[in-house]
Amino acid sequence: MKVLHVITGLEAGGAAQQLRLLLRRLPARCEVVTLTNPGPLAEAIEADGTPVTHLGMTGTRDLSALPRLAGLIRAAGPDLVHTHLYRACVYGRIAARLAGVRAVVATEHSLGDAVIEGRRLTRSVRALYRATERLGSATVAVSDTVAARLRRWGVPGHRVHVVPNGIEAHRFAYDPAARAAVRVRLGLPPDAFVVGGAGRLVPAKRFDVLVRAITQLPGVHLLLAGDGPEREMLRRMAGQFGSGDRIHLLGARGATGGPPPDGTPGVPGIPELLSAIDVFVSPSPDEAFGLAALEALASGLHVLYGSCPAVDDLPGDQAPGARRVSPGVHELATALRELRRTGPGRLPVPPVVRRYDIDRSAAELTAVYEEALASVRRARPAAPDPRPAAPPHPGLPPGVSLPDPSPAPDPDGHTLTTR
Template identity: 30%
Template sequence: MTRLATLAPVTSVGSPLSHPSGAEGRPRRVAMVSVHTSPLHQPGTGDAGGMNVYIVELAQRLADLGIEVEIFTRTTSAALPPTVELAPGVVVRHIDAGPYEGLAKENLPTQLCAFTHGVTQAWAAHRPGHYDLIHSHYWLSGHVGRLTSERWGAPLVHAMHTMAKVKNASLADGDTPEPAARVLGENQVACAADRLIANTESEAEELLHHYDADRARVAVVHPGVNLERFRPDPAGIEAGRAAARARLGLPQDALIPLFAGRIQPLKAPDVLLRAVARLLQERPSMRERIAVPVVGGPSGSGLARPEGLQKLAAALGISDVVRFRPPVGQDRLADWFRSASVLVMPSYSESFGLVAVEAQACGTPVIAAEVGGLPVAVRDGASGILVPGHDPADYARALLTFADAPHLSARMGHTAAHHARSFGWDTAALATAGVYAAAMRERRLRVSQARDCGVRPPA
């Protein structure tokens, strides 16, 4: 077994969509399924993003609670060992399913049977009951989770992370709609899961509305943020910003709106570039005191035009102020957050928006689209500014707010850091363990009732 160095937020108390957490009835061992993206992949590359961070952090904190986690993911290189110890109590298991490289996410449904077979083989090597529960992430993994849950008789907890019907309702220009097969698959998973975990109350309502989910089986657990890694500089927000800018080679007195994430239409980095172009049209003098870092790599439909954003910057006449940088590790990303005047997140859809909370935890306010979970992640007018819609003019006005008030960034940054402290992974893990316990209790009750009636226990 290879050992790797390791690379919120609680159910809404009193809500009919939530379930209390508790130590009783927790699983000993969880099979976590992430088919299309590995927790070992660098966030910001390919299909790796917030979900990767979510799985890694949650698994490690569950292990701290005494719950062993085995993460099943697809093998993407012949060099990968069958198992990797991510952290004490957390193991990544690589499953052969399709070619190692060159297989697009859109083609992964053809490999789900092979992946399910690989997971079942791993289960067969153990005594019955080795895995107490299955936790699947994203609809492809949910399909595998649904089949293995039937086979093992173990409860299934599923997290959608994103939903096809929600994404298709707010597509960016040039983006590709999610296929009907995904919609069907999500419907099947929503029906089969013992519990569905939603990031926010609004996502829970979307599950009820779009997928006719059972309200009693939907739990709201906010994702967390690694507050040890993402935090303001001990010297203070303003001193930390100056030091981070010096390390990254950024101008000290500039307005620095940062984009950090995957480069694809869904995340709308083009809206930021168009907003900057509009701002410079109105304030030409600002060209000498603005720098726009774009940190991330092409992903999803953005892979079809990997140089599209650079070409847009050139067409808008702002190539001189935009700085494209490749994806970076989490510690380096925290430095980028500390260096920025503001993080700009104009996404068309976000189930939560971990990047927004990470930036705020570093003491950086956020300008974000008023969509999905971002109104939970960002306190409008206090830790950042929420913008209805995706008109670049609106984002330009928000940027001017920070340009015209040089101390606003630090003032909002203090509030942002305080706000982010409520999103800890320890709290999220404890709440998730409570959801597990509720799913296991309900499954045991159904089996007991079936036996009392003299019928075959349900899967």
């Protein structure tokens, strides 16, 4: 099986990281086309052995990208096209149809109730998605919550398959040596109470609420991993509240350690940062899955969150260390103050982490691929019989023909002939 993945961009975000993890495990020959922004993950994916092509799309309305994408798909000759994120889903489905590829699977990684990929949902956005969805074979939702949202949009339920995001849990295991080393490297007191957060620094993530909550907690430090348009605003906010020395904006961090994507020397990856903190906070009120919170749970951390379908879609005993908090500054500061007072400590890795193993996700996605390909094969018209039809026998009534004179096998497998 050959699969061509089309993604909007390969900047250091959850969807791109998830694609890289899946590419290592899918039992298929894969290639990747990124519409925009190859980003640091493009090199990492190529280093893993998967070719990456940058389409060079200049914007959402760059219609010249459509024939170029169709040409790339036609040249690659895949059995199936898999699109990721809204723009790639819209353009990729159309381009695949133009290229003659009927098996198309689309994953919606970041669909909230009111936003999609950090942008406000509008009627036209939903209408365009529904119109192009009909050109595909299946739609993958990363959580039951996203699946329900897609069905409310009008996507037929039988076309929606839930394949949750997955993680390599062992990479996030708590490491006391990493905890000490990171605190020394960042100049944190060994006994400091340290809060962590990670994600794109965009308005929808509400990291402004987290920063303001930390300013109300003297002596508490915040390690915030991620990059985006709000980074400078958050830095100014920390300074205005006199907390600039306690709020550390670290930029984008790699999920697997090693050199960070933005080239900043001396700063570790997400697994090491999780070992260094005491509590993880995900303040976003509208998540599609909650990948960062899941990674924190794999590190044995207490997690405070505004929205996390990865936890909420399962029974409560699957993640005892996770707690939903109202997305307000006072409520978050109060919850952090309470955890600081009780001393959170490290927790056993909860059952929810085993549910979201990346190998399991890859196997479930492979099953979706196989069903999409089978559906396309079933929809193809039967090939016509190449043998010419026998002329009617003279003297027989209309609609009556002689039996086929070709030899037929008997029950024992021998050929019967007429002498």
